[in-house]
Amino acid sequence: MEYRKNDIVTLEIVDCGTDGEGIGKADGFTVFVKDAVIGDTVTAKIMKAKKNYGYGRLMEILKPSPYRVEPICPSARQCGGCQLQAVSYEEQKAFKEKKLRGHLERIGGFKELPMEPLIGMDEPYHYRNKAQFPVGRNKEGRIVTGFYAGRTHAIIENRDCALGIPQNKEVLDRVIAHMEKYNIAPYDEMTGKGLVRHIFVRYGFFTGELMVCLIINGQDLPHQKELVEKLGEIPGMTSISLNINKKRNNVILGDKVKTIWGKEYITDKIGDISYEISPLSFFQVNPHQTWKLYSKALEYADLHGEETVWDLYCGIGTISLFLAQKAKFVRGVEIVPAAIEDARRNAHLNEIDNVEFFVGKAEEVLPREYEKNGVYADVIVVDPPRKGCDEMLLKTILKMQPKRVVYVSCDSATLARDLRFLCDNGYELKKVCGVDQFPQTVHVETVVLLSRQKPDDTIEIDLDLDELDATSAETKATYQEIKDYVLKEFGLKVSNLYISQIKRKCGIEVGENYNLPKTENPKVPQCPKEKEDAIKAALKYFAMI
Helix, strand or coil: CCCCCCCEEEEEEEEECCCCCEEEEECCEEEEEECCCCCCEEEEEEEEECCCEEEEEEEEEEECCCCECCCCCCCHHHHCCCCCCCECHHHHHHHHHHHHHHHHHHCCCCCCCCEEEEECCCCCCCCCCEEEEEEEECCCCCEEEEEECCCCCCEEECCCCCCCCCHHHHHHHHHHHHHHHCCCCECCCCCCCCCEEEEEEEECCCCCCEEEEEEECCCCCCCHHHHHHHHCCCCCEEEEEEEECCCCCCCCCCCEEEEEEECCCEEEEECCEEEEECCCCCCCCCHHHHHHHHHHHHHHHCCCCCCEEEEECCCCCHHHHHHHCCCCEEEEEECCHHHHHHHHHHHHHCCCCCEEEEECCHHHHHHHHHHHHCCCCCEEEECCCCCCCCHHHHHHHHHHCCCEEEEEECCHHHHHHHHHHHHCCCEEEEEEEEECCCCCCCCCEEEEEEEECCCCCCCCCCCCHHHCCHHHHHCCCCHHHHHHHHHHHHCCCCCHHHHHHHHHHCCCCCCCCCCCCCCCCCCCCCCCHHHHHHHHHHHHHCCCC
């Protein structure tokens, strides 16, 4: 049977799409229905019809699913921010595991997945430490704030989000009352006029510190002293600021922040590490689950105090500083200069000095440091944006051959693609663990451990060096082994020529024609002092001198 737009169909919802929509079939025609839950029997109105599938609007729930629960937020369906709030939390976790497994199998082509149980939350509400509320007017002209309805800029009024903190409502009530009292207009996207665009709130779960930042289409806020007094009455208030954004675009925050009361930042913790967080700082929004996520990454990194680690897409150094607690040295890379400034300040705040941070694209910084400066990594940690890792970066990882790669991902589809590339070129998928950073939504974070594969044709044998003659024992290290040692211990690249020069200096026999120049009057580069000392250290390590 052929279905068309506006047809009404009865469906049994048998599956769930990656965006949380219910999936049912009518005479072989697949229909995706937002707000439907696996196990529901529903009627839906076809809103868009293709040849073999269509999209429907939920009209009536004829028989509710055993997994269906009553959302605690009355705006859940309108808002669209909590795609899974009508689903029991146990079923939400099952959905996320299935989504992760499906991407790794279908996109990555992995058959036997070493998956650990997904790490969920004990209390899957009121976990967000950050919220950005747009401000506007409703049809009656009253000032409102809340969240944009899905795929629109229509504001669904809500001052008490089920995922946010209770203090949000106190802040919003006082700011809106101030705007009404002093006739301060909200920003109008259509005209570009009006002053207050967004109300931005951050909260430190472990410190109790509260930050409020008003994003305004101007330089100052009328009667801001009176507003500061009202906001200052809220327990924990630490920072009040204005963010200047006069651009007519969809970007929430402008570049300039003016602190009008208190500090320029608040402080919060993940585990034992403290972080200073400004309005412009990137910081994970669910600190309780972030600790679990980073703890799993640290477990997979398997650090013992001797490893050199690279943390790519490091942000304000959240993972870097976590890793530095157990690593010999950590280098972080991030494209945003302000984030690197935060990272360096956070390292100083925690008195961590075994870290170094670079500003730039990870896919440019890592190849440069490897090719030009011979940097080394025992472990590489990547935490890229949703688009995943740049191919040049993946190729550099393959060249560097770290023992372990820990991949932290916010998008399991691009994760699967990147894992396939790495596993096709010398790495093995060892462990996978999902972490539910965002309960009530379809998003899932993932931590993956990759290990460098060993050649299949190696065997283990026992040798008694006492049975070997002295010459064999003293010259046992190959040129490649010496290169590897110097790179790992000193971060330097050395050539065969330099090694042979230092071997001769130390009285070690080198082949008569080995690395000799081929021209009659050559200009032969001489080994620099720094590299000579490193090569001698390697020769000592291998008991050759």
